[in-house]
Amino acid sequence: MNNLERSNPSQEIEGPGPVDSTEPITTNIQEAVRVDIALPNTPSPSQIFTPGRQEYLNLCVPLYQAALKGKWKDAEVIIGKNNHMVRAAVTRNQETTLHIAAATKHKTFVKHLLTKMSKSDLALKNKDDNTAICFAAASGTKKIAEMMVDKNEDLPMIRGNGKVTPLYMAALFGHREMVLYLYDKTDFGSLGASELVDLFHAIIGADIYDVALKMFEWKQSLATSQNSSREIALHLMARKPTAIGREIQLNIFKRLANSIFEGLYFEDKMMALAHQLVESMWKLVVKLPEPKVSELLRTPTRLLFDAASSGNVEFLVILIRAYPDLLWKVDERNQSLFHIAALNRHESIFNIIYELGSIKDLIAAYKEVSTRNNMLHLVASLPPPGRLQIVSGAALQMQRELLWFKKHENHVFGEIEKLSFLTKTENCVFAPKPKNHVFSKIAMMFSANCKIKFLTKTANSLFIR
Incomplete structure (x- = not known):
């Protein structure tokens, strides 16, 4: 919602020029949103009033400031003398005072402002085709939406930017209470x-x-x-x-x-x-x-x-x-669900394989198409960085990986099958070496990581400031 974060509108906001119907409409509300109006049998909405430059500076800027701050008394003085200003565009994007008040969640201000507006005034749209209730839906203020719908029951079905309903906007922004309210006000049969x-x-x-x-x-x-x-x-x-x-x-x-x-x-x-x-x-x-x-x-x-x-x-x-x-489903690399779970260290999923009886042995024997790695290779391979860094520090990471491998190596394959299927691959942490070398690669990797961190800390501590 443009212009809402400007602290001094009188210095930073240019007055709105004439409305150009051929001007491309831009998107303002999170990835989606532009409105079609007018349902059949709805009265024609009022037209946005576009003030001249002097009127804009003298009346629209103070109205904008009052709406931003929720100061109804300041706005009432202006509107009392110039009632047409409730339909005036107070920003370059053609927002009215009601748009701004709805976006800034000033419920009391909106309540008083609505008494000065007609039913059709509430259907006024900005350049992005959003009505004020679209702004209320995006901001999540249920009370403001209720007051608007009480004044004009057609508002929930006036589509906004992206030709979506206010209900969709409320869901897009995750406003649960607004979704619950607008759900009952939306005519799903017309969607x-x-x-x-x-x-x-x-x-x-x-x-x-x-x-x-x-x-x-x-x-x-x-x-x-x-x-x-x-x-x-x-x-x-x-x-x-x-x-x-x-x-x-x-x-x-x-x-x-x-x-x-x-x-x-x-x-x-x-x-x-x-x-x-x-x-x-x-x-x-x-x-x-x-x-x-x-x-x-x-x-x-x-x-x-x-x-x-x-x-x-x-x-x-x-x-x-x-x-x-x-x-039995496999992906394009011939990996089952359990292969993916093993690689990403999702133990709760991987443990399901132990409930499958002899089916476990068949699934565990699946080999990846390109590398010919089986499930035990994936158990022994390093996980993605995001999963590895669940615990901090190379020593703890190494300990966690060793415990993971030792827990599953004898369960995934029996000893004979393990010797048969284990083959040395480029990405495998544990290669088929003598028993005392089983963890050599992972130990070397973590050891190098620890040494780098130790040398860095030592250098920092000796650095003369």
């Missing part, structure tokens, strides 16, 4: 298919799972509908390793506590609802023909391997429980 999908994904992206579940129950086809990037909702959930709870609902104690002390176990409740959402959507997906399921799982990214690389164990458990064939 297009792509609008519904984008809205559904935005609500999931904001972790508002009670609303997402409600929307899914209203239109279950959203589970398999793809957005412009060809993603379905499960792609979003696959990348949220901390969003999904282990249980599908809260236990009786937490439910009772939530009913008495609202919000006490709010995060646990959202995680349970996320579990319900994923399970419900997956049940619909697996009912599709096998080729369609495979297409959804691998387009545009491999959904299962996104979950495995991010450590989303609950997501994978839900999917595998309903569709065990997923255990």
